[in-house]
Amino acid sequence: DVDHQKADWVSIHEKICQLLIPIRTSFPFFNSEKERKHGMEQLLHRKKHLVDLTHKVAQKFVFEGKHEEAIPAALHSLRFSIDTCGPDSMELVPAYLILAEASTGLGHLTQAEEYLSQAQWIVLKTSDCSNGIQSKLHRNLGLLYAAKGNFEESLYHLAADIYFASCAFGTHDISTSGGYFHMANVFFRQNKMDIADSLYTEVTDIWHAHFSRLIQVQSQTLTSPAEINILSEEVEISEEPLSKSNFQYYYYS
Incomplete structure (x- = not known):
């Protein structure tokens, strides 16, 4: 609805709008495999930058107690992480944890539990999960x-x-x-x-x-x-x- 779209804009979209343009633009025709590889590397770099940026914005909102504003930023971070690393990567866990924390802060405990279940499932499947991540989980x-x-x-x-x-x-x-x-x-x-x-x-x-x-x-x-x-x-x-x-x-x- 309109309120959610406004929250999304204030929370994160305004900050990443210009950064999304090169990602959503169709690839040009490459004359060589070297150019194509370079283009893919640049695209991956931009996506990873967006993952980092949206995660930091979401984390900042959580620190400030602005849980509702944190949700859109964390969702963007999750989507970019999935797009970059795949649906079962450990890189998704930080986004799930922020989503869970924000949901808990809003009193949406069922939603928070779902996010934590996703994070826990990934951690359980990962043999080399760091102690720091397990602590946060x-x-x-x-x-x-x-x-x-x-x-x-x-x-x-x-x-x-x-x-x-x-x-x-x-x-x-x-x-x-x-x-x-x-x-x-x-x-x-x-x-x-x-x-x-x-x-x-x-x-x-x-x-x-x-x-x-x-x-x-x-x-x-x-x-x-x-x-x-x-x-x-x-x-x-x-x-x-x-x-x-x-x-x-x-x-x-």
């Missing part, structure tokens, strides 16, 4: 079951999230802290305050250690404490400035 499953009130199933998946995140990043990495945080929330909802407090403390300790390392690195290069900026992009430990969106990334992605 289980985190999304944990959040879905928490939203449905199935706390035991939620805790199972959040425990798996922590395990795979620990394998990928380490037990005390900020990327792992999200699993502890969501698990603490589940125990809090179960009124198991001792366990929840213990997990919240673990999260706090992880971030305290992270900030301490950032300050230590910067204090070695700055002349006075007043110049220390823990949000600087120049710190090698963290490539991005730490903002509300960054916190959400570690907790929800």
Whole structure:
């Protein structure tokens, strides 16, 4: 309908409209196999760029809590991924996970479960799936079951999230802290305050250690404490400035 078309335009189409033109334009006649191969490589490169762009836009909307706006961008990312890599590629999983997260945020739990089932099926069929991807999958499953009130199933998946995140990043990495945080929330909802407090403390300790390392690195290069900026992009430990969106990334992605 009109509202959905408007949301699609605001969300992503306006950003990719010009990029779609060379992809949707018919191939010219090539004089040689070399030219044809070069043309195909250029087309593939453009499609991969669109996959990356639409994924980043969708992720940004999710970080900002704009779940409805995230859906069209994530759907475009999924379509371009299928077109580029095929329907069973691991490259589709990030798009499915964002679609699931956005759907969960909108309260569309059945739709979220369908997206996660697709992602889970691909992961199960892939022998070399990374620990990072499996962590994100289980985190999304944990959040879905928490939203449905199935706390035991939620805790199972959040425990798996922590395990795979620990394998990928380490037990005390900020990327792992999200699993502890969501698990603490589940125990809090179960009124198991001792366990929840213990997990919240673990999260706090992880971030305290992270900030301490950032300050230590910067204090070695700055002349006075007043110049220390823990949000600087120049710190090698963290490539991005730490903002509300960054916190959400570690907790929800």
